[in-house]
Amino acid sequence: MRHLPALVEDGIRTAVKHLRILSADRLLSEAEWRRAYVILGFMSNAYIWGGDAPEEVLPPQITVPFLEVSKHLQIPPVLTYAAANLWNFTCTGEDFSDLSQLDTIHTFTGTESESWFLLVSVAMEAKAGGIIPRMMGALEAVKRRDYEVIVTALEELKTCIDGVSALLERMYEKCDPMTFYYDIRPFLAGSKNMESAGLPRGVFYDEGDGKGEWRQLLGGSNGQSSLIQFFDIVLGVEHVTTGNKTGSKGERSYHDVVRDYMPGPHSRFLTHVSRMGSIRELALLPAATEEQLRLRHAFTCATEALSRFRDKHIQIVARYIILPSRQANKGGRYNLASSSSEKSQHELTGTGGTTLVPFLKQSRDETRATGEIKDEVHDG
Template sequence: MQPAPLQRHSFSHFEMSEERGFLPVPDPLASCSLCPELEWLGGQLPKLLAARQLRNTIHTMQDLLPGRKDNWTVDTYRYANRILSFAAHGYIWENPDHPLNRLPANLAVAWSEVSRRLGRPPVLSYASYALDNWRRLDPSRSIELDNIVLLQNFLGGLDEEWFVAIHVDIEAKAGPAMAAILRAQEAAERDHADKVTKELMTLASTMESMCSTLDRMPERCDPYMYYHRVRPFIHGWKNNPALPNGLVYEGVEEYREEPQYFRGETGAQSSIIPALDAALGITHAEDPLTVYLAEMRHYMPPAHRAFLERLEHQQDHAGRPLLSGYIMDHKSNKPDLWQAYHECVQLLARFRATHLDYAATYIHQQSEKQSTNPTSVGTGGTPFMEYLKKHLEETKPIGQ
């Protein structure tokens, strides 16, 4: 039995919107009177890290969360998880040469409780690092690079700010892309080829703007500064030689003082590229990266994960991907349709090529001075260069 067709009015069910894609509506909470201890800790965190006093400060704190949470909303939980995630990673990596493999109970228990409520593991994820970590300078204007700043930093500074803001801007631009995909699928199901072509042209336009934003990364994020000042704090504790025995979450009953192993924050936890792959019929032969990317779904907000699963199961009567199957059927008699589709695939390849170039420049080519910040693996703990190249090569139109 085929799943019900995805429709744009179902976006809210997946915690999405046509205007801003996977970014939250309303904007993330910048402050919260329900969490005074956390609000103070979040505000002081960059200064405490700079002085290497975050660990000592956390040891002096008692309950980081209020006893009752009856009036907490999902926005409150996201707010709390953002600060707890930054605090925990700051605690672990405060001295990058000597990371700690135990998290004190006052931090571990609160973090586990909040992350469980959000359906994600207790580790800094892309959702807390980027999706839920921005505010608009002018609330009347759109979400774009010259109007967004971060709500929470580690050390702070231009390079950290710009690195994350680039991702937020791309996420905002992806909203119309996701809507165009669903409209194109609806049109394909109704055999409206001209409408499919129009929506693919819209998709290409939004993808072009996403690529243009990604191209701007080097403007204010220097590779050396990223590698030495931004990257060390976002590592996880799975497949990480600096924490080979994982992390013990003290006081968390379900873990029973046994080490836990979670991947670090990475853009691979964004839903954009998997959604574009699914819509355009791009498939990847199984390799360590595809296995890793499947694992990354567990770090996404559950609603976004559900959207990807639904999108990937949109099929025609022949069991083929709904949109790309339709395009393949009309390749010869609808050249404009094929051209619009081909442009979308080329733009996805361009996005991947730029990302591969940054992976080389910002990580692989840096001089590895600390075993705790390796150049051969990503923050998620995978050897990335070989497989990123392979996935770029596999980004080609169906039937080729």
């Protein structure tokens, strides 16, 4: 792992095949299990994508411990957002939202652009973590119609989301678009919906002795952030987008599917919050009093902040994916970036396997529509 960037360029597959199959028996603390997951996630994606053509078979040296570790952490055996971002950083101080104090543990390329790309998400998560108990309190306050608590929480949520958006905009500071698109992004891809990138059947997880199975798993993406889904849930934003053009009625939305790619406790927490209802249910009631109007206004402002955040995400995608995709590949391995650049911008594929631009725009529009509530005062 210390030499991963060099091995990715020349020899990662040979190096992995010389490893012995390790057992997870000595892993004790959750930190150790997560560390193993990060290492195996990076090694698996480096092995699959670190060549002139993608590798369809993941060897037992990675597969056997990866399956064991993933089962313990209740998360799929692939490089998820948790592996690349949440569990892959160090901090020289105590403020995880301060980018100057953060550093990555592992990257594929060893570049500043890759570290910065991963760490911006870490800072965003840390910036907003404190709002979670406040919004849980607001959901409880919905039951007892405590408007003061709810309005205050919504105002804090808006400020919080604006702060997260400001951090997202800092991506431009130290992450070069061409480096991201052609050198970094390909390694974040999964094996689902990756036919055009060279994995028509996904990846075969070889457990040795004739055992194993083909798996098609999504790649790591910010869509797997539990935080952003938390914002959606408390505000009552409903997503119906499947993320691809083959969606059929009754199919799970992409936002629902990616919960399977979150750490087990995170996914269960979101399920718990979903059962509590949302603030929108109260905001939709006829506004008969001044406090109800204040609630609607605060609610609308919060949803608008989340919509602006998604607008900024689309702008990031335009700069880091759409524009580079129109420029010629610098050469090298055939991968997600190569295959995406051969399509129109409306068919660009995200690392999570979605049809990127339409998916992001519809998610934004669904967020915007949630806050569109008419302010009308009805005489009692």
